[in-house]
Amino acid sequence: MIFAENILLCIAIPLIVSLLFVRGEVRRYLTAFLVGMGVCLLSAYISGFLNLSSGMGENDTAIFLSPIVEELMKLLPLLYFLFLFQPGERMLTMFAVAIGAGFATFENCCYILTSGAERFSYVMIRGMAVGVMHIVTIYALAVWLIIARNLKAFSFPAVVGGVSISMIFHALYNLLVSEPGPSSVVGYLMPIVTAWGLYFLYRKIAAAFDL
Amino acid sequence: MNASDVISLLYTMVLLVVVLHSIRLISATNRSMKVIFFAFAVVGLALDELYWLTYGILRPDTRMPFAANEIGEWAFFLLLGASLTAPPARKPSPCLKEILFCVLFSACNIALWIGWSGEWGQDIITGIVICYFFSSLLISVKGAGYLTDRRFGVVAAVCLPLVLMQGLTFFxxxxxxxxxxxxxxxxxxxxxxxxxxxxxxxxxxxxxxxxxxxxxxxxxxxxxxxxxxxxxxxxxxxxxxxxxxxxxxxxxxxxxxxxx
Missing domain, CATH: 1.20.1270 (Substrate Binding Domain Of Dnak; Chain:A; Domain 2)
Known part of the structure; x- marks a missing residue:
């Protein structure tokens, strides 16, 4: 068992102190990063509660329910930021990436403290797969929100539809890496390949929308 | 590999091809809202089928404790419904009877699914999402001027007997x-x-x-x-x-x- 709150405090305090000495975009990025870490802790609480209340077991909860909880929790600060500050495209994508990075960083810290960091190759795979996956899902969601806003089609179903795509992508990743063998290799490669695809797709869409 | 796996595989491949074509269509058209929404919607459906296939390969003969793949279907229905009613689509002002019909038809469907599967939560959410899609479709068809009162009567007269007949099979x-x-x-x-x-x-x-x-x-x-x-x-x-x-x-x- 690990004490996730203590780990969060330990990582967050230097970042919070550093907020005093930075300005502008760096401060916003750091704030969003901290928000991402907090959201990760809250998601863990909710997933733990669902695990106990549904009786599905830790493994099944992680595969089937955690993606829904995590993607929803990541969406909430993004929507809050979007509605409260009406940011531009660049700011919104930066905020989304910072939330995803904060989330992935804190999740990796907890994972490494639980399972150990002796095997460098496994730690690298973990960092490249989960780290990228959290950023990819929220970045794709932010791009979707920008597109919907630009098309004047920003509506509740459009937002829920977008987050549903993030959820099913995350759920597919969790399912693939849940079993050892070729499926987990495919799962670990999936976020990186999607990040490449998303980069090219974004370039196409950005050209169409003058982003 | 049985017939179900073959058709699932074929469906997944078709969906992936449709996704690629839709993405090509995005760059070919100038900011077409319908194309972009359709592309994202089909991505949701393709991920749904990929999830289904993967689950079948990794855990054959085990029932999902929670059908996470249905989230992809929800995405498809929501995004397609949103694209149908988003501007510049015309929304007719009186469309209460169409919405009421969709709610009734979806409620009947939800009751049937729960009767067959017993999964309350997921069936209700799927039913709400499908209700939204049906409503968006009927409202947009009416807005385009294709759904007259007579045609709406025909749609209702065709759909309701189906749920009635299915309901009768329980008794x-x-x-x-x-x-x-x-x-x-x-x-x-x-x-x-x-x-x-x-x-x-x-x-x-x-x-x-x-x-x-x-x-x-x-x-x-x-x-x-x-x-x-x-x-x-x-x-x-x-x-x-x-x-x-x-x-x-x-x-x-x-x-x-x-x-x-």
Missing amino acids: VDGSVKTGLDLACYVYMFAGCAFLLYRLAYVIRKGSERNKAGFLACGLFAWSTTSMYMSSGYFYLAMLCVCMISIVLMLYTLKKEVEAE
């Missing part, structure tokens, strides 16, 4: 139940055949641009509803009709965008 058994089930299948496939015929006619005629798109969406709505009411080989046959309807949706969308 009878033996040869009556078998006969009723068979009648339902004939009814559902006849509906698909009629919509396919109408769609082919409208495409060949080629005068009304968006009518073919609405008919393709209607075919998808009917085949999906029918698929959820089917089992065994009938389910697979309906899945094939869904597959055809998605390809036709892409085709009609392409024609519509080219004409614009």
Whole structure:
């Protein structure tokens, strides 16, 4: 068992102190990063509660329910930021990436403290797969929100539809890496390949929308 | 590998091809809202099928404790519904009876699914999402001027007997139940055949641009509803009709965008 709150405090305090000495975009990025870490802790609480209340077991909860909880929790600060500050495209994508990075960083810290960091190759795979996956899902969601806003089609179903795509992508990743063998290799490669695809797709869409 | 796996694999491949074509269409068209929404919606459906296939390979013969793949279907219905009603689509002001009909039809469907599967939570959410899609479809068809009161009466008169017949199967058994089930299948496939015929006619005629798109969406709505009411080989046959309807949706969308 690990004490996730203590780990969060330990990582967050230097970042919070550093907020005093930075300005502008760096401060916003750091704030969003901290928000991402907090959201990760809250998601863990909710997933733990669902695990106990549904009786599905830790493994099944992680595969089937955690993606829904995590993607929803990541969406909430993004929507809050979007509605409260009406940011531009660049700011919104930066905020989304910072939330995803904060989330992935804190999740990796907890994972490494639980399972150990002796095997460098496994730690690298973990960092490249989960780290990228959290950023990819929220970045794709932010791009979707920008597109919907630009098309004047920003509506509740459009937002829920977008987050549903993030959820099913995350759920597919969790399912693939849940079993050892070729499926987990495919799962670990999936976020990186999607990040490449998303980069090219974004370039196409950005050209169409003058982003 | 059984027939179900083969058709699932084929469906996934078709969806991936449709995704790639839609992405190509995005760059070919200038900010077409319908194309972008359709592309993202099909991505959701493709991920849903990929999840289903992966689960079947990794954990054969085990039931999902929570059908996470259905989230992809929700994404598809929500995004497609949002694209149908988003501007510049015209929304007719009095559309209460259409919405009421969709709520009633979806509620009947939810009751049937719960009766068959016993999964309350997921069936209710799927029903709400499908209700939104049906409502968006009917409202946009009415906004485009294709859904007169007489035609709406025909739609209601076709859809409601299906849920009634399916509901009756809970209360009878033996040869009556078998006969009723068979009648339902004939009814559902006849509906698909009629919509396919109408769609082919409208495409060949080629005068009304968006009518073919609405008919393709209607075919998808009917085949999906029918698929959820089917089992065994009938389910697979309906899945094939869904597959055809998605390809036709892409085709009609392409024609519509080219004409614009």
